[in-house]
Amino acid sequence: MSKLIHSQPICILALQLWLCAVSTFASAGNEMAAGTTQTAGLMWNRTGLPAVFPLQVKTPAGQDYFLTLIDAESGEDAMAAYIAGGAFFKVLVPPGEFRLKFAAGVDWQGEEFLFGSGANTHVFELNETFTFEIQNLTVKAGHLVNIMEIEPGQAVQSSAKAQLICQTLRRTYPSRGLPYGKDRFVPQTGNRHGIISGNGLHRYLGERRNEKNTYPTPHEHYFFEPEFSVTSRYCG
Known part of the structure; x- marks a missing residue:
């Protein structure tokens, strides 16, 4: 009987400590909820x-x-x-x-x-x-x-x-280039290759020789592949 009487205050104290801990965690949870931040x-x-x-x-x-x-x-x-x-x-x-x-x-x-x-x-x-x-x-x-x-x-x-x-x-076009499949080259004077450009139409010039002189010969016309870009603006 004596042991039961002495243990009762200890049980009450333990219950009070447990209730305080629950209250503390609940309060912390509420503070975390109220302090939640969200990025716009x-x-x-x-x-x-x-x-x-x-x-x-x-x-x-x-x-x-x-x-x-x-x-x-x-x-x-x-x-x-x-x-x-x-x-x-x-x-x-x-x-x-x-x-x-x-x-x-x-x-x-x-x-x-x-x-x-x-x-x-x-x-x-x-x-x-x-x-x-x-x-x-x-x-x-x-x-x-x-x-x-x-x-x-x-x-x-x-x-x-x-x-x-x-x-x-x-839509834009490159200003210079060669027909597809041709090697790159630097136009030079004399009997070397060159490019004629005008209004987006480009002509490739090759070499042609005879007994007395050398002069360029135009090959087939060709177009460069156009490049496309999209521009946006607020209009209303």
């Missing part, structure tokens, strides 16, 4: 399609934003990006029709908890559907979205306009 930019793309169309989003400072593109036809999440409030943000997105859904808050805690429970996370979705596509074979059509004001309990004020990238294909 693309987080994931689940469409399997290349992201080539521009989406620029302007946001007020004071809080950050978790942006999700939702496929307008299937309703599934297609792409996600993180936006630092008030900072310049632009991301390339895949082709398709999407709705834009935002979660806004201060302390990012990961995709599961967003910016925290209750009023800590403000979720809103824009009414408009945004189409990202190629127009007229040479224009990448994207959008610029401006989130102007967010007031608790009120509809978010926003605006949107098209953002277009026009692409131009440029």
Whole structure:
């Protein structure tokens, strides 16, 4: 009986120490969740399609934003990006029709908890559907979205306009060269080989001898293979 009485305070002390340890780990876990940092930019793309169309989003400072593109036809999440409030943000997105859904808050805690429970996370979705596509074979059509004001309990004020990238294909030709399969040479005077160039058309000159003199003879005309490059610029 005496041993049982003396062991009771020890058990109570052990229980108190265990509860303190649990409380400490829980507090540390909450601090880690609140202190999670996320780099602004693309987080994931689940469409399997290349992201080539521009989406620029302007946001007020004071809080950050978790942006999700939702496929307008299937309703599934297609792409996600993180936006630092008030900072310049632009991301390339895949082709398709999407709705834009935002979660806004201060302390990012990961995709599961967003910016925290209750009023800590403000979720809103824009009414408009945004189409990202190629127009007229040479224009990448994207959008610029401006989130102007967010007031608790009120509809978010926003605006949107098209953002277009026009692409131009440029073709260039080398200025000098030889017909395919010919060895390189340096044009010289006298009876050596040479090149005649004009308007992209090049002629190869060979040698031809007779008893009295030597003079060049034109061979068949040929074209150099053109080189192509693509230039892009914002045009709307």
